[in-house]
Amino acid sequence: MHMADALVSPVVGGTMWAVSAVLIARCSSRIKNSGNDRLVPLMGVLGAFIFAAQMINFTIPLTGSSGHLGGGLLLAVLLGPSAAFLTIASVLVVQALFFADGGLLALGCNIFNLGFFPAFVAYPLLYKPLAGSSPTRGRLTAAAVIAAVVGLQLGAFGVVFETTLSGVSSLSFSSFLLLMQPIHLAIGVVEGLVTAAVLLFVHRARPELLDGAVSPQLSRSLKPVMVTFLLAALLTGALLSWFASEQPDGLEWSIAKVSGSKELRGPEAGLHSGFAAVQEKIALLPDYAFRKQNEGQMVQAGTQLGTSLSGIVGGTATLLLALCAGFLASRKKSALKGSDAFR
Amino acid sequence: MRSVEGALLDFRQLERLAERDSPLHHVDARAKILATLVFIICVISLGRYQLAALFPFFIFPVVLIAGGGLPVRYLVSKILLVIPFVLVVGIFNPLLDREIVAIAGPVQISGGWISFFSIVLRSLLTVASALILVSLTGFPALCRGLAQLGLPKVFVAQLLFLYRYLFVLAEEAARLKLARDQRCFGGKGTGLASFGTMIGHLLLRSWERAERVYRSMLSRGFAGEFHCPSGSSFGVGDTLFLLGWGLLLLAIRLYDPARLLGLLLTGGVQ
Amino acid sequence: MSHHIVEVGELQHQYADGTCAVTSISFRITHGEAVAIIGANGAGKSTLLLHLNGALAATAGTIRIGDTLLTPATVPQIRRTVGMVFQNPDDQLFMSTVAEDVAFGPLNMGLSGAELEARVVAALTQVDALYLRHKAPYHLSGGEKKRVAIATVLAMSPDILVMDEPTGGLDPYARRQVMELLSGFQHTRIVASHDLDMVLELFPRTIILCQGKVAADGPTTTIFRDRELLARCRLEQPLAMQGCPVCREGAKQ
Numbered sequence: 036m037h038m039a040d041a042l043v044s045p046v047v048g049g050t051m052w053a054v055s056a057v058l059i060a061r062c063s064s065r066i067k068n069s070g071n072d073r074l075v076p077l078m079g080v081l082g083a084f085i086f087a088a089q090m091i092n093f094t095i096p097l098t099g100s101s102g103h104l105g106g107g108l109l110l111a112v113l114l115g116p117s118a119a120f121l122t123i124a125s126v127l128v129v130q131a132l133f134f135a136d137g138g139l140l141a142l143g144c145n146i147f148n149l150g151f152f153p154a155f156v157a158y159p160l161l162y163k164p165l166a167g168s169s170p171t172r173g174r175l176t177a178a179a180v181i182a183a184v185v186g187l188q189l190g191a192f193g194v195v196f197e198t199t200l201s202g203v204s205s206l207s208f209s210s211f212l213l214l215m216q217p218i219h220l221a222i223g224v225v226e227g228l229v230t231a232a233v234l235l236f237v238h239r240a241r242p243e244l245l246d247g248a249v250s251p252q253l254s255r256s257l258k259p260v261m262v263t264f265l266l267a268a269l270l271t272g273a274l275l276s277w278f279a280s281e282q283p284d285g286l287e288w289s290i291a292k293v294s295g296s297k298e299l300r301g302p303e304a305g306l307h308s309g310f311a312a313v314q315e316k317i318a319l320l321p322d323y324a325f326r327k328q329n330e331g332q333m334v335q336a337g338t339q340l341g342t343s344l345s346g347i348v349g350g351t352a353t354l355l356l357a358l359c360a361g362f363l364a365s366r367k368k369s370a371l372k373g374s375d376a377f378r
Numbered sequence: 379m380r381s382v383e384g385a386l387l388d389f390r391q392l393e394r395l396a397e398r399d400s401p402l403h404h405v406d407a408r409a410k411i412l413a414t415l416v417f418i419i420c421v422i423s424l425g426r427y428q429l430a431a432l433f434p435f436f437i438f439p440v441v442l443i444a445g446g447g448l449p450v451r452y453l454v455s456k457i458l459l460v461i462p463f464v465l466v467v468g469i470f471n472p473l474l475d476r477e478i479v480a481i482a483g484p485v486q487i488s489g490g491w492i493s494f495f496s497i498v499l500r501s502l503l504t505v506a507s508a509l510i511l512v513s514l515t516g517f518p519a520l521c522r523g524l525a526q527l528g529l530p531k532v533f534v535a536q537l538l539f540l541y542r543y544l545f546v547l548a549e550e551a552a553r554l555k556l557a558r559d560q561r562c563f564g565g566k567g568t569g570l571a572s573f574g575t576m577i578g579h580l581l582l583r584s585w586e587r588a589e590r591v592y593r594s595m596l597s598r599g600f601a602g603e604f605h606c607p608s609g610s611s612f613g614v615g616d617t618l619f620l621l622g623w624g625l626l627l628l629a630i631r632l633y634d635p636a637r638l639l640g641l642l643l644t645g646g647v648q
Numbered sequence: 649m650s651h652h653i654v655e656v657g658e659l660q661h662q663y664a665d666g667t668c669a670v671t672s673i674s675f676r677i678t679h680g681e682a683v684a685i686i687g688a689n690g691a692g693k694s695t696l697l698l699h700l701n702g703a704l705a706a707t708a709g710t711i712r713i714g715d716t717l718l719t720p721a722t723v724p725q726i727r728r729t730v731g732m733v734f735q736n737p738d739d740q741l742f743m744s745t746v747a748e749d750v751a752f753g754p755l756n757m758g759l760s761g762a763e764l765e766a767r768v769v770a771a772l773t774q775v776d777a778l779y780l781r782h783k784a785p786y787h788l789s790g791g792e793k794k795r796v797a798i799a800t801v802l803a804m805s806p807d808i809l810v811m812d813e814p815t816g817g818l819d820p821y822a823r824r825q826v827m828e829l830l831s832g833f834q835h836t837r838i839v840a841s842h843d844l845d846m847v848l849e850l851f852p853r854t855i856i857l858c859q860g861k862v863a864a865d866g867p868t869t870t871i872f873r874d875r876e877l878l879a880r881c882r883l884e885q886p887l888a889m890q891g892c893p894v895c896r897e898g899a900k901q
């Protein structure tokens with residue numbers, strides 16, 4: 036499942052961007068230094084293959100509904116971790132830009148959730164040891180299913196974790212987790228079966244492709260990437276815990292919600308209290324606009340929310356102004372070179 | 379998820395938009411990428427209850443759509459496609475967060491509803507900005523811009539390969555699918571066994587294509603180094619574009635003109 | 649001009665899956681010659697051509713371009729001399745615009761700036777495709793793709809031109825355009841094709857491949873008269889040489 040921009044906070048999104056960017060840079064330099072320059076066109080074409088393969092659906096056994104290939108694990112088996120990670124990342128970039136899946140800020144989260152776990156965890160730590168060097172049908176299938184399930188569970192956990200830390204959704208951590216994990220268990224089993232079916236075919240037709248002949252030296256040295264990841268995770272954890280304690284908006288906010296204490300503060304409380312002060316001076320807030328339910332704690336949120344009525348009036352007005360600006364810009368476009376509003 | 383066929387059609391459409399000619403199309407990709415980034419960060423950094431503060435940010439997509447001569451209806455229909463996903467996650471807010479925080483006459487508004495609408499609006503804004511960025515720039519130019527901004531060349535080259543073979547392989551997949559569906563009556567034969575073989579075939583064909591592409595690269599002197607054709611230089615117009623939007627967006631973010639205007643409009647009366 | 653000579657000696661190639669695609673092929677092509685390589689599907693034409701600039705490495709045998717033996721060390725130099733147009737232009741046009749694609753080879757040769765630009769323009773003009781320079785390769789028609797693919801190779805100004813099925817899948821007009829291009833080149837030309845009428849018209853010398861071996865090598869007109877040989881190699885006479893009155897009219901023109 037893709038994260039959406041609207042559900043991530045800048046801190047979470049930015050941190051995950053940084054983590055993914057580090058991983059992309061590392062994997063890129065690793066591919067470049069491997070001297071295996073045939074990998075790059077291969078990765079590009081296989082990325083396109085993932086899109087193409089998703090056009091073909093199949094009937095999910097026992098249910099009658101239809102599914103399609105996700106592809107993360109398959110790429111990892113075919114290309115090795117680094118190349119697979121970059122390929123998945125590139126697919127996600129295209130999806131974010133063209134198909135509005137996820138979004139630009141959430142891209143870092145998505146690359147991490149859908150790329151890191153299958154390429155650097157599920158494949159090397161589960162699929163490879165489980166399948167062994169010359170797997171039987173059953174063994175390969177079992178390895179693929181287990182790796183796919185774990186990869187997707189980790190990915191789903193990532194989504195839940197990042198969403199709750201961002202604190203945009205009111206869903207509590209545990210209930211979101213309960214919602215996501217079972218769905219992804221089912222998706223993971225199906226993904227594993229499909230991956231196994233494709234791998235078995237390749238195994239029969241072109242066994243040499245599965246020997247890891249493409250990137251032998253890439254899959255071996257995992258340690259640097261794992262170390263990078265751990266550092267990044269620590270950094271993320273530190274940043275986020277600071278954020279969470281500073282702004283009771285993430286996990287703690289959910290907990291507060293459940294336990295009944297109501298402390299509602301936007302992440303920009305500081306900025307807003309300043310505005311609130313200005314606003315109180317102007318004192319134009321009509322009394323009926325909001326009801327102070329919980330004097331002490333609600334004031335902050337109240338002053339924010341109390342503005343919403345006047346805010347909505349003003350917002351609509353600015354929206355209209357924006358539309359007018361656009362209308363004018365489009366009318367004058369031919370005459371006016373560089374019709375940007377600020378010029 | 380939407381059908382990939384539909385998505386590919388969209389892909390073509392967006393690309394055609396990028397071929398149009400407007401002053402905005404000629405702005406350097408880097409300026410557009412960075413301005414979009416500033417926009418997204420400004421929008422996302424607003425608090426969950428700051429619904430009204432989101433409205434002024436519509437100036438960015440609206441002006442770019444108008445200035446770039448992009449088809450409004452098409453873009454809106456594309457942007458609306460993401461709504462269902464957002465609804466699924468956002469709809470829990472009104473259910474869980476029932477604190478009444480505002481009363482407008484007879485209507486009581488809970489915090490959940492406000493944060494719900496703020497999620498929806500943020501989605502619309504951020505998705506719109508991404509689509510507009512692509513429509514005004516085009517994918518190859520975007521990739522070149524990203525390379526100039528420091529994205530590793532290997533990754534950029536690979537993105538461009540992906541883009542190049544997307545349609546070729548998608549058409550191949552569509553033919554395979556047609557061939558199967560024509561011989562599958564009532565859904566029999568669309569199971570996992572035939573699927574594995576089909577995808578396997580598609581995979582091997584793709585692999586062989588990659589090998590041929592690599593050979594053709596070698597034949598033209600490729601020696602492991604990807605040369606980016608020297609992109610355009612960052613001109614005065616590009617700087618103005620970036621500075622102008624950056625300052626405007628930051629100003630909107632910091633001074634919430636919606637509220638100021640709202641206070642002016644409602645305050646004057648009361 | 650001895651460096652335009654192509655010499656193949658006892659060439660053999662076995663694919664990874666064990667298929668022996670060509671076995672003990674030998675021939676010598678001199679400067680400025682136009683040679684057609686014909687043969688049934690799977691006869692080994694493409695495999696043979698891919699060896700000529702080292703895109704495939706021979707299992708056994710030698711390739712000599714001019715005085716240079718093809719070895720891993722000489723491959724870069726030989727790739728500048730031998731330009732290869734692949735069978736499927738979609739494999740050849742892998743960049744995002746036509747101009748970028750044509751520039752790919754010259755960039756790798758170290759050209760840049762105005763010199764690069766001039767190369768690109770000249771190559772595209774030569775194939776009458778300058779108007780396509782800003783287009784994306786997948787928006788082109790079959791004939792346009794083929795001509796641009798040829799331009800990508802011409803931009804590196806090779807001495808020897810190798811093409812795999814240049815007229816395959818083209819409509820009559822596009823086929824004629826490519827044929828005119830081919831007849832205009834002064835290079836040594838080696839072309840694999842099923843278009844026997846084109847071979848008859850443009851190529852004085854023909855080599856027939858049959859199951860990975862050379863079945864005949866000689867003047868095109870002599871070879872095309874030998875019906876029995878052609879039948880044995882799963883080929884037949886060009887339409888222009890068959891008894892059809894309509895076609896005979898065409899051959900006279």
Ligand SMILES: Nc1ncnc2c1ncn2[C@@H]1O[C@H](COP(=O)(O)OP(=O)(O)O)[C@@H](O)[C@H]1O
Binds near residue numbers: 694695696
């Ligand atoms: N990549 C490959 N792997 C294995 N066999 C191949 C490969 N490419 C071609 N072949 C086989 O080699 C033989 C010659 O193929 P090719 O040179 O493409 O023939 P032609 O171009 O004359 O039609 C055929 O039997 C074909 O199946």
Ligand SMILES: [Mg+2]
Binds near residue numbers: 695735812
């Ligand atoms: Mg062939």
